Amino acid sequence: MSKSVTRFLKKSLIGEGNFGQVFLALDQETSVHVALKIESSNDTSCQLINEATVLKNIQGGVGIPKFITSGQSGDRNYLAIELLGPSLEDKFLENDKKFAVAVILDLGEQILSRLQYLHSKQYIHRDIKPRQFLLGPAEDPSTIYLIDYGLTKSYIIEKSNAHIPYMENRPFVGTAYFASLNTHQGIEQSRRDDLESFCYILAYFCSGELPWMPKIKIKTTETKILVKKMTSSPIDLFKEAPSEFLQIMIYVKSLQFEEKPNYEYMNSLFQAAKRRENINGHTLNWSISTENNFERHKMTHLSTNSKSGLKNKIRKNKRSMSHKLKRSRKKTNGLAADSIIVSKSCLKQIQSFIQTSDYDFSKTLEIKEMPEFKNRDILLKKIGSAMKVQQFLSIPKSRTEDIDNLDNHKIASEEPSAKSACEQTNCKLF
Numbered sequence: 001m002s003k004s005v006t007r008f009l010k011k012s013l014i015g016e017g018n019f020g021q022v023f024l025a026l027d028q029e030t031s032v033h034v035a036l037k038i039e040s041s042n043d044t045s046c047q048l049i050n051e052a053t054v055l056k057n058i059q060g061g062v063g064i065p066k067f068i069t070s071g072q073s074g075d076r077n078y079l080a081i082e083l084l085g086p087s088l089e090d091k092f093l094e095n096d097k098k099f100a101v102a103v104i105l106d107l108g109e110q111i112l113s114r115l116q117y118l119h120s121k122q123y124i125h126r127d128i129k130p131r132q133f134l135l136g137p138a139e140d141p142s143t144i145y146l147i148d149y150g151l152t153k154s155y156i157i158e159k160s161n162a163h164i165p166y167m168e169n170r171p172f173v174g175t176a177y178f179a180s181l182n183t184h185q186g187i188e189q190s191r192r193d194d195l196e197s198f199c200y201i202l203a204y205f206c207s208g209e210l211p212w213m214p215k216i217k218i219k220t221t222e223t224k225i226l227v228k229k230m231t232s233s234p235i236d237l238f239k240e241a242p243s244e245f246l247q248i249m250i251y252v253k254s255l256q257f258e259e260k261p262n263y264e265y266m267n268s269l270f271q272a273a274k275r276r277e278n279i280n281g282h283t284l285n286w287s288i289s290t291e292n293n294f295e296r297h298k299m300t301h302l303s304t305n306s307k308s309g310l311k312n313k314i315r316k317n318k319r320s321m322s323h324k325l326k327r328s329r330k331k332t333n334g335l336a337a338d339s340i341i342v343s344k345s346c347l348k349q350i351q352s353f354i355q356t357s358d359y360d361f362s363k364t365l366e367i368k369e370m371p372e373f374k375n376r377d378i379l380l381k382k383i384g385s386a387m388k389v390q391q392f393l394s395i396p397k398s399r400t401e402d403i404d405n406l407d408n409h410k411i412a413s414e415e416p417s418a419k420s421a422c423e424q425t426n427c428k429l430f
């Protein structure tokens with residue numbers, strides 16, 4: 001090993017991702033423990049080199065791990081960073097997949113702030129999930145840190161200072177459970193995709209699961225995840241959550257490819273929820289009882305006033321989404337950015353075409369590891385041609401008695417909802 005890497009004395013393996021290993025190591029120059037990430041330098045993706053560059057460029061932000069050093073030693077790349085605490089996924093599992101509403105609101109606010117900072121530095125993360133958020137070091141345990149910048153990319157072209165162009169048929173990059181729908185469909189990622197993953201984190205923390213996560217340990221495929229994701233209503237996703245989360249999701253889903261998200265608006269929704277709950281400051285008290293926490297937030301339990309307020313907001317959002325959708329259809333030959341084609345035969349094809357996969361969809365994946373999705377065109381073709389499922393604009397009537405009067409968006413009358421599409425084709429998604 002080169003002189004620089006012998007600076008670190010490896011103590012134990014902290015974790016292993018798809019792209020390398022992370023060790024607890026002693027920095028012999030400073031006598032401080034650090035996290036030492038090591039990847040094979042034969043790996044063509046060279047994620048660690050990318051991660052080191054990004055980390056150096058974003059140093060100084062709240063919740064950004066300190067960069068210590070990086071380099072190459074023999075056939076391995078290494079990166080030493082500040083040693084942090086357990087991940088939010090670890091904490092969630094430790095708490096039997098239950099967090100108090102105060103904790104979720106605090107986490108949500110902090111995660112949003114990390115994304116705002118990263119985006120302000122012209123980067124998108126592209127692999128947002130609970131495992132990427134770590135509790136701070138011993139002296140700063142209530143700050144949440146964002147890690148793993150291996151797949152991070154600048155959304156600004158350096159030469160022209162312009163936003164990267166909208167593209168389709170892009171390889172899959174990210175983690176299937178938390179990836180945005182557009183990412184599954186091969187659309188180039190932008191700021192909105194980090195935010196959609198963020199919404200899935202919120203839903204996961206509120207419900208303890210996501211509808212597309214298998215209930216038991218069975219093999220799944222990206223297609224199954226995608227189809228289930230497409231056909232899950234956001235109302236169901238956030239049925240056990242503060243109503244503001246649904247508003248955030250609706251807002252995020254309305255963002256255009258290049259659009260700068262309004263982080264202040266999303267933050268104001270967290271603040272509103274916190275005020276209602278009488279929550280002040282940091283509240284990462286993991287041991288708070290979570291009993292009946294969310295019952296009060298279910299839509300069916302909203303007071304008449306807040307119900308009509310919410311209805312108005314949803315109606316307003318839908319109008320604007322409907323408008324944007326029409327615009328985006330014009331741009332994409334009638335195929336809205338978030339729509340996909342599904343037919344009866346296609347769903348059968350999906351089941352037979354893609355056999356069970358050995359990949360762990362809770363782990364970061366890159367296209368080269370997913371042979372069935374080397375070419376996104378194949379996915380879209382295989383998913384058929386008869387029926388458009390306009391996800392996230394569909395609110396299945398049976399499930400929304402309280403918002404029944406909502407002028408159930410013009411889009412739904414033009415196109416069958418995801419649920420009715422499945423009923424008509426008599427298909428079982430899983």
Ligand SMILES: Nc1ncnc2c1ncn2[C@@H]1O[C@H](COP(=O)(O)OP(=O)(O)OP(=O)(O)O)[C@@H](O)[C@H]1O
Binds near residue numbers: 014021
């Ligand atoms: N600075 C750090 N301090 C403490 N633990 C860390 C640090 N960086 C990473 N880890 C831990 O190391 C483990 C491996 O991290 P890594 O990001 O490589 O993989 P992963 O996120 O588990 O998997 P993948 O990214 O492939 O989905 C994680 O459990 C993470 O919590």
